[in-house]
Amino acid sequence: MSIPVNAAPGTAPPAAPPASAASRAPGIGICFAFLLGIAVPVGVLGRSVPAGDTLAIPLGLGAAVIAGAIIPGPTRRLLICTLTSLPFAVALLALVLLATILGTLILQGLPPEAYARHYGGAVAPILLGLGLNDLFHASWYAAWLVLLAAALVLVAVRRKTWRPPQWGHGLAHLGVVLILAGALAGVREGFKGHIDLHEGQSTDAALPVSRAGAAATPRPLGFSLRLDDFDVEHYPPEPKFVVYERQGNSFKPRKAIKLKDAGAWTAIGSGGASFRWVRRIEASRRESESHVLLVQRDATAPPEEIPVTPDATVPLPGGAWRVRVLGYYPDFVIDTETRKPASRSPHPNNPALQVEVLPTGGGPGRKQWLFARMPEFDHGGGEGAGPRLRYRYLPAEIPAQVEVEVRSPEGEGTHRFAEREAEPLQLPDGRTILAYERKTEVKEYRSRLSVLEGGRTVREKTIEVNDPLTWRGWSFYQSNYREEDPTYSGIQVVRDPGLPLVWAGLLMMCAGLVYIYYVRPRMTRTREGLPPRPEEAS
Template sequence: MTHHNKEGTVSKALDFLASPPFLYGLLLALLLLCVAGTLLPKIDIYHSLLFTALLGLLGINLTLCTWQRQIHAWLYGKGQAPRDGVLLTRGVRLRLDVLLTHLAVLTILIGGMLSAILGLHGSLPLSVGESKNMTEGPQGFRLPFSVKLEDFGIEYYDSGLHSLTVTSRREGWSEKFDVQPGATALLRAGAIQIKVLEYFPDFIIDNQGPATRSSAPQNPALHLEITDREGSEKHWAFARFPDFHGEAKSRYQVSYEPAFGKIKQFHSQVAIIQGGWVAVRRAIEVNQPLRWGGYTLYQAGYDPENPQYSSLLVSRDPGVPLVYAGFLLLTVGLTWTFLRRKK
C-alpha cells in the first residue's frame, strides 16, 4: 500500500468515525444495551467492556465531528464537505450553540470516566458513641479523619393515634384503650370519663407554660382529665417519660404510648475528629449530607431493631465538577438552539 493510499484509508476511517450515521449506530447500540440492562438487572451491563467501549467511541465520534465539521470547517472554510450529504457544514459559519452542546456531552463523558476511575464509595456503619475512619465495601478506604456517631434519632410523622393505659391505684384494675385529642373515652361501663384536654407533639415549658416546640412527635405529651364519682383530677402523660406518674395521691396512674406514623427523617449527629480534635459537629440527614475534606457523608441506612445504629455512605468523586460543568454547558447549548430563530 502506498503512502498516499494509507493517508486515504486513514482519512476515510476518520470521516466514518466522525459521521452522523456512525453516531446513530452508536446511539442504537447504547439504547439496546440500556434496555437489556434494565431487563437483566443481575448482569452489570453498564460497567461491561462493551458498554464502556461504546461510550469511548461516542466520545471519539463527538470529538472528531466537532473538530472536522465545526472547528476545522470554520477555520478553513469549505473543502471539508462531508461525503454522506450532511448539511451541517455549509461553509465557514460557526454554530456556537451546536459546538457548546457537543462539548457539553464530551465534558459529561470525561467527567463520568473520571468518576468511574477515581471515584470512591464506601459505607460507614456506626453505633452511637463509636468512631471509625475505615469504610467498608468493595472499595473500602481509609479516611484522613475519624467520624464519631454522637447520637442517632428517627423522626416520625404524627399518626394521630394515642394509646393510654389507666390503672386504678385503689382497685388495682388496668385498662388499655385508644384516645384522640379533644375526645372523651368511657371506662368501667361509663363510670369513669377520660378527656384528652390537649396534645403536645413536642412538649416543652416556655414562659407561657406548657407548649409544643414543633409539630413533629419528638416529645409527645397528653394533658388529661379523669372524672369519676369522687370528682375530677388532671394528669400529664409523657410518652418518653413513662415513669412520670404525677402526684402520688392521685387515684389513677396513666401511661401513654403514641402510635408513630411513617418515618419523616433520620438524624445522625456526628463529630469529625481530625488530629485528635473535633473539627466539626453536625447532623447528617437524608438530603442534607456533610461535606468535609473532599469527602461527602450521606445518611444511608438504619436498623429497625437497633435504635443506636446508623449507616453512613462516604463518597469522594473527582468527576462531579466536570459532570456539572457539562450539565451547565448542555443546558446553555440546548436553550440557545431552541431559542435561535430559524432563517
C-alpha cells in the same frame, strides 16, 4: 426517461437529493457489526485485567482512534468519514441506548448464584458471560462511550467549531464529551459503600458495596468520621383496632379499623360478633393498688365485683359462701428449686391470688389460684360447688383506656383496652381476637456527624436521608437505622470525582443550544439589517 438539465452559466449545480433511509441502511448495518465486533475483544481483554484497570483498554482504543484521525496516513480519511457519518452515529447511539436499558432492567452487582435464582440456569451464564451483571463497569460499554466521545470531538473539528458561527455546535458537542468523561471518571474512581456506627464511635474507612460477590476491602477516607448523636422522629401514633382470625395454629390479621371509624358497629370475624368504640378514659391515680374478685353465682348471672385485701376473709353475694385470701404474688412464678409459688419481683407483672372458698355454715373449703392476666384460668376451681371467681388487679397508676362494647351470639358486654401494652380480647368463639394497637411510623431519622483531622474537629453537620455531609469529595447520606438499637446509624458513603465534569458538560451543552437557537439568529438578523422577530423584541 429524464433529460439532464445543465445549470446556467455562473450558477451552482443543483444540490444532490438527500439520501433516503433505505440507502443508509447498509451503512448502519455495517456500523452495527463493526461496533459489536469491537465489543467482543474489548470485553474479553477487560476480564483479564485488574478491576481498577478496566478502563485502560477503552481509553487506549479512544487514543488510537484520535491519533489515527490526526496523523496523516491512509486511514485518516477513512476514520474521519466513518466516525463523523450519520450511520455510525445512529448505530452507536442505538447500541448505547439499548445497553443502558438492559443495565436498568437487569439486576446489577449480585453474586453469581443470585442470577441463577432470578433468571434460571439457562439465562444466568449468558448474562455473566456478556458482563450484563455489571454492565456499567464493563469494558465494552466503556469502549462505546469512548468511541462516542471521540466521534463528537472529530465532528467538532471537522465542522471547524472554533469559528464564531459554529461556536454553539462546538459547545454542545464538547459538553456531551465532558459528560461522558465525567461518567467514565465516576466508573473508574467512583465509590459507593457504607459505614455502620454507634453513638460515640468513629472510623477512617468505608466498606464498599461488593459487586458480583467480590470480597469487600475497606477504603480509607483520609480523615475520621464520628457519630455524635442519632435521633429518630416518629409521626404521632394512629390508634386502631385490629381483628385477628385463627389460621391453622396461629392468628393472622384480617382487617384494621381506625379509631375515628370505630364509632359505628363493625363486624368482627365470621362468627356474628361486632363491636363499637364507646369512649376514652383518661389516665388517673388511686391512693393504692386494689384487688377485685368477679363473682358469678351461676352461668346466667352477671358477675359482681367484691373488693378484697390479702389475708382477709369476706362474704360472697348470696350469703352461702365466703372467701379467704391466702396469699398475693405480684409477679407470680414457680420456683424451679423448691417447686413452690414465689414472686420474681415486687412489681405487678403477673399478679396472682391464692384463695379458699368456704361454706358459710362450715365444712371443707376449696383452694384455687386466680390470675389477673389470665382471668379465665382458675386453677383448682373446677366445676364443683360454689360460685365462679375471677380476679382483676387495679394498679395505683391507672393508664388511659379505651372502652368498647362487644356483641356476640354468646352475649354482650364492655371491655377496656389500656392505651399502652393493651392485652387483646379473645372472643368466646375461640377463633377471633380483637386487639387495640398504637403503632407509630418513622417520620425521619438523622445523625449528627463530626469530621476529624489530626484529632481536631473540622466540620460538623446533622445529616438526613437527602441532606448529606460533604467533605473532600466524599458525601455521607443517612441510610438506615435499627429499631431495636437506638444508638446505631447506617450511613451511605458516595464519592464521584466525575460529577464536576458532568455539571460542566451540562452547562456547556445548554450554552451551546442557547447560542444556536437564540444568539446566532439574532446576530445574523442584526448583521443583515433585518428587524428582530417579535419574540426577540422584548
